[in-house]
Amino acid sequence: MARAATTVLPPLRRPARRRDGWNGLLMAPTLLFLLAFFVVPYANMVYMSVLYKPPDGPYLRVFTLDNYAQALGDLFYWRILANTFWYALLTTAVTLVLGYPVAYYIARAPTRRRGWLLMLLISPLLVGVVVRSFGWMIILGRVGLINTFVRWLGGPELPLMYNVFGIIVGLVHVYLPFMALSIAGALQNIPPDLERAARSLGASPWVTFRRITWPLSLPGVFAGTLLVYVLAVSSYVIPILLGGNNVLVMPIIIVQKLLDAFNWPLGSALSMVLFGLTALGVWAYVKLMNRVLRWTAP
Amino acid sequence: MDGTVALPAAARQTSRPPAGRAWLLPAVVAAVYVFLLAPIAIVVLAAFNSGDYLRFPPEGFSLRWFVKAAQHQPFVRAFEYSLRLAVLATLASTVLGTMAALFVVRYARRARDLLRLLLVAPLQFPAILTGIALLIFFYATGLGTRGMRALLVGHTLVALPYVFLTVSTVLVGFDRSLEEAARSLGAGPLVTFWRITLPLIKGGLISGALFAFITSFDQFPISLLLISVGNTTLPIQLFDYLRFSFDPAAAAVSTVSIVLSVVIVVLIERLVGLESIYWGGPR
Secondary structure (H helix, E strand, O other), X not given: OHHHHHHHOHHHHHHHHHHHHHXXXXXXXXXXXXXXXHHHHHHHHHHHOOEEOOOOOOOEEEEXXXXXXXXXXXHHHHHHHHHHHHHHHHHHHHHHHHHHHHHHHHHHOOHHHHHHHHHHHHHHHHOOHHHHXXXXXXXXXXXXXXXXXXXXXXXXXXXXXXXXXXXXXXXHHHHHHHHHXXXXXXXXXXXXXXXXXXXXXXXXXXXXXXXXXHHHHHHHHHHHHHHHHHHHHOOOHHHHHHHOOOOOOHHHHHHHHHHHOOOHHHHHHHHHHHHHHHHHHHHHHHHHHHHHHHHHXX | OHXXXXXXXXXXXXXOOOHHHOXXXXXXXXXXXXXXXXXXXXXXXXXXXXXXXXXXXXXXXXXXXXXXXHHXXXXXXXXXXXXXXXXXXXXXXXXXXXXXXXXXXXXXXXXXXXXXXXXXXXXXXXXHHHHHHHHHHHHHOOOOOOOOHHXXXXXXXXXXXXXXXXXXXXXXOOOOXXXXXXXXXXXXXXXXXXXXXXXXXXXXXXHHHHHHHHHHHHOOHHHHHHOOOOOOOHHHHHHHHHHHOOOHHHHHHHHHHHHHHHHHHHHHHHXXXXXXXXXXXXX
């Protein structure tokens, strides 16, 4: 009796049910990997930030808020934080100004040329950040290209590297493609007919841009600025290589605390502060941009 | 009727940009591209320069810096180590990322958005903080960072999102009736995957693997925190070298790495087109 049932049913029922049961196995390894090596380590860092740091070891499992008091109570850290956010803002502004024309040009280019332009835009992204910083060292250094040229003209030596200027140049170089790609994506969604219609109705190029193109590209602008800002806040390599030891940003301080001073609790607390303040800024910005988008929406 | 006939002529007149400023946009764009490509081009030029110092214009063509770099043991060891690490990280992230993409695109229902967020998160969290979190974690659990294990985990973590994104992109436009046909003709799930699914998602899979490879090979912040004594990756070795000396051997090493990147860009462009991957971007 039972045998009869099993011999008739399987072809119909089994495949569907079996598939459902085993599908989870596809996700399990990756999920476990991410939980073990991403979620847990970050959670552990939060936990570490409220542990006590004894003078003679990395940490003790004793709850304390001392690390946060230390991180938030020291004017030094606030100054570094202000610098970090200021450089990130500058970087964002410059990448926006330089990236927008590029994005516009790419979005309106014929397909073949667009492929080339995108390739040239993306390839710097795939070159390592150390190599790119090295390139800037050759160009901006004391005996670098620009300075040799200026000296040949009889000018004074220009301080182009190991200062804020050098860092901003390096950061803009690294993040410009992200900005241009975000904006190009939004611009590609605007039908060119809209601009043509505005022009044919007598609007000047400037008015067409201000009233049609710019408002419609705002989602891309917001996405790009957000992305670049968040990436720039946490950049470490460029400030180290192009800032020398003259310019300090929060990631440098955090790594110092962890690797040189072996103060894991304070390093973790400082990471959390950087994280929290960045998130706060992002939250305010998202609120603002939602309002602007609602405003500009027809 | 008269009006509509008259309009196009007027429209054509106004839609042409004033001749005086038509060159402005291309000029600005060209300038930005020069800015983007200059430091990379300069490194390559410096590597083939015969002089002792990086001077411009180059003093003459020579391969001596490549020879010097190839004879500098730390560079050679670091290059081999980076290569081995990148190959392993690519394998691990490609397998994990492809499986996750298959599940998220096809079977995940309520958890889909959450899983997608989690899978892309390693890209959006600052790499330096991820490195710190992993460092503390590896020490706190007693695993330590000796050997390649910690590095491999870190590299796989940041390479995984690329594979997931590229394979997902291909899977979304996937015609499942082909698989159903294979199954109904008696092929088992593994055979179906091997003979039908895999060939169809090959483009996304390979470009994801290429992204993963270059992400690992060029990785800096995570490696800086997780390397162990005696085992250095190429970017870290280059970084150390640049802090103390400035000679064109570093440019030769950089050039090798640039060539690798260019090859990968061309391969991806051939396989799926770069346009399909707005990676790191909001998605």
